[in-house]
Amino acid sequence: MTPKRFFNFFAVAEAITWAMLIIGMILKYGTKTTEVGVRIGGSVHGFVFLCFVLAVILVGVSQRWGWGRFVMGLVSAIVPFATVPFEIVSARAGALSGGWGLGADGRAPRGPIEKLVAWALRSPWLALGVGLVIVIIVFVVLLTVGPPGS
Template sequence: MSPRLLYRRLAQAEVVTWTLLIIGMVLKYVTHTTELGVRIGGMVHGVVFLAYALVTVVVAIDRRWPVGTALTGLASAVVPYATVPFESYAERRGLLADRWRLGAGGEAPRTLPERVVATGLARPLLAVVVAVLVVAVVAAVLLWLGPPVPRR
């Protein structure tokens, strides 16, 4: 899958999961009907959020985004519905491509992050398994830590 298509799909998935979470929050805090929407929508959104963040880092390394652009891409996942406008911005600025720069037949990696990305692109099945495990472990740790609690 190309960086352009992967990034677009995850940006759109973030919008869908934000919508699920917001609906869940309305059901919990406004109508006081159920908190099931927050539990399910929140978990799904959290997993997609982590996947979007991981792919943002991978695409930023592959395409050599400036650090500020990469941070803006990461921050766009925090603001509801901002991933799609950021993805459009990245597309207009030529920051996305149909081919991986560090993929087969592409440029040789020069830095450690580029070597990690190139290794993942050379072994996509292994990279997907590792990415899923990373997202699962981070999600599990965050669930274990629990929601933020206001200080008294």
């Protein structure tokens, strides 16, 4: 899977989960019919948000994004539906082009972050398992703490 396809998947998933959450909020606060949409949409959105953040880090480090693109990638997850325009702009700028910069046929990693990303790209199934466990742990901790303002 190319960096472009990988990043596109998570950018679109993040936008879809924003829609789920907003629909849930309309049902809860607008029509006052149910809060199930917020519970389900919020949970799915939170999980995909964390996955998107990992995707920004993985792709950004591998493709050598500058700090500005990193920050904009992370901010795009906070603004509803902004991940898709961010992905389109990044693709047009060539930030998602080619193969994985730190993949098996890529450059040698320098520094601990690049070494971690290179390991993840060269051992994708193991990295997927470890990444999923990390996302689940963070997700459970955040669920335990509760929503902002509660």
